[in-house]
Amino acid sequence: MIGCAAIVGYGATPAFAQPADPGVSIPPGPPGISLPDIQRWIDQVIPAPALTPAQADSPLVDTAELPPDLAALRAAAMPAAIGDSFVDDWPDGLDGYDPGAIVSVRDVTATAAPTLIVPVRQVLQVKYRTNDSHDEASYGIASLVLPVGDWPGPGQRPVVVNNLPIDALGRDCNPSYTMAHGFSRASNFTGYILPTTQLALLRGYAVLITDHEGPRMAYAEPIVAGHAILDAIRAVRNQLPDELGDSKFGMIGYSGGAIATNGAVKLMSEYAPELSDVVVGAALGGVPADFSLLAKSMNANLASGVFLGAVFGIGRERPEILAHMNHLADWAAVSVLNSQCSEVFSVPGLLQLPIDLAANIPDPLNSDLAHEIYAITRMDGKKSPVPLFIFNGEQEFWVPAAGAKNLYAEQCSLGVKAVYRSVFGEHFVGAVTGYPESLDWLDQRLRGVPAPNEC
CATH class of the missing domain: 3.40.50.1820 (Alpha/Beta hydrolase fold, catalytic domain)
Known part of the structure; x- marks a missing residue:
């Protein structure tokens, strides 16, 4: 199970995301059910993590064009060293x-x-x-x-x-x-x-x-x-x-x-x-080719933890995502969760909370930056120079088959030799049912058999 989407927007920080005034009392609980109210309450109740300034010469972080606070957050969100110098x-x-x-x-x-x-x-x-x-x-x-x-x-x-x-x-x-x-x-x-x-x-x-x-x-x-x-x-x-x-x-x-x-x-x-x-x-099988689809299929359900982990992963390369996480998300990004495998950071998905709660702007999955990230990661119009075999489970609910079908249609329209197979099953069953033919297809290509074209 894999997928991600940008959870944040980029631009002028909205008023409700400003740091709480020390003179204003913290409300006893969420003041309403609107997302901005809940986001504001989170940032009032939870202080921002205290972070060590980023090293200016760190190639892992590349702080040259980042504000100091964002550079420090990006540095702290990086994976921990594992003691293997290689x-x-x-x-x-x-x-x-x-x-x-x-x-x-x-x-x-x-x-x-x-x-x-x-x-x-x-x-x-x-x-x-x-x-x-x-x-x-x-x-x-x-x-x-x-x-x-x-x-x-x-x-x-x-x-x-x-x-x-x-x-x-x-x-x-x-x-x-x-x-x-x-x-x-x-x-x-x-x-x-x-x-x-x-x-x-x-x-x-x-x-x-x-x-x-x-x-x-x-x-x-x-x-x-x-x-x-x-x-x-x-x-x-x-x-x-x-x-x-x-x-x-x-x-x-x-x-x-x-x-x-x-x-x-x-x-x-x-x-x-x-x-x-x-x-x-x-x-390619079970293809998360369009993250805008996953913003709907992997949010506010058991996949939310995986979804949020992927957002952090992309944010390590694109700090504009980190710039608009709220304090709760900041703490998660710099905690031990930032160096874990999926079986650990997927556990918060049991709460089935919407990932929108990790942002500090309204409607984050439909923000300008979200759509920019969707387009960048979709890589629209880029043609594969090699033949493709694409398959997806027809009963998929985490990674909808529409993304794989759209990828197939796009590559066919660009003149790529391609094959698409709709196979039985959701993400895990589909991995098994589509696997034998995909492996046989690849084996034939490696043995010099010309690729079929079913476009």
Whole structure:
């Protein structure tokens, strides 16, 4: 289950969001049922968190153009370090690297092999230059899994780019952490529920798994994810040119992994055009392609906690979102929740409260900024240069099928070879019912079979 929407608006701060006058008594309870009244009452009852000023030279926060209070909030909302310098440390001189250039490499075969279940020859983790959502220098971490034995087919060994649903705010929830450190409370088990990695390895493919949320753990942000995936492909081709330099790559992702896959294919032509002849296709399922739909389907219900977590994730890249959260949301953003996996930060969804309560403006999901974020993350009109297989559960209520169908129609209108499958089930059942055909479709692309076009 994955989805997000902007909960805030941007512009002049409305009168009711101003800090409470110390001389005015705090009301004993919500003064009315209107959203502005409740929001004002929250900010009167709950003080803003006291925050340490942001470090001016922190590349993780980029405080140059932010007011001091917002810079401090953004810094405090970032994911906590996990004690792994390979993941935590921002590389020196990153601006001097080209996107996809490798910063460092480590071999994690000893710890990764037991977590992958099937036999493997080697597991390498690469740290490389990529770009954030504003095209500023950032870094990515990706894990390359190589199977045992020689590739029996023609050409170099193909690579499956398995974009897992990371759906997390903490760095130790990434698949690379599980492979480098073994199983823990934060282990990412989405690599087993749909066993793409294991099946691909058994077929002789290499598998590339990217921590596509980036160092800020920008949960549900498709531009960060798209850049991270494309630069990971560049990185492994650079790292193993003799084995993978001329390989074909195929992408697959479900739910949060579909957000990342959609970002990669839509950004490929402008960001990494040389990969258009390298990537043979992408399969996407349970696709949260339009966050404006999720603003209705994942609000004021059991999905609200996941919804709010995704808003925080996007806000790490787009601090204008953080600028208009109220004090209650500020406390949540800087609490231990900001470095947790989804099974923790989704728990507040049990209260089924509307996410509007976290903003300080009326009608936040219909605000100007919300619509701006919807458009940015939808990436309207950007054409995939590679064939697509798209599927969605017809009984979906968290991630409505309308978003996937609209994506299919858009890409067909742009001339993309595409297939759409409406499968039985809601989000979790649909993941299973649509999976076999999507995997078979990808397997055929990697084996050189021309892609069908059902547009």
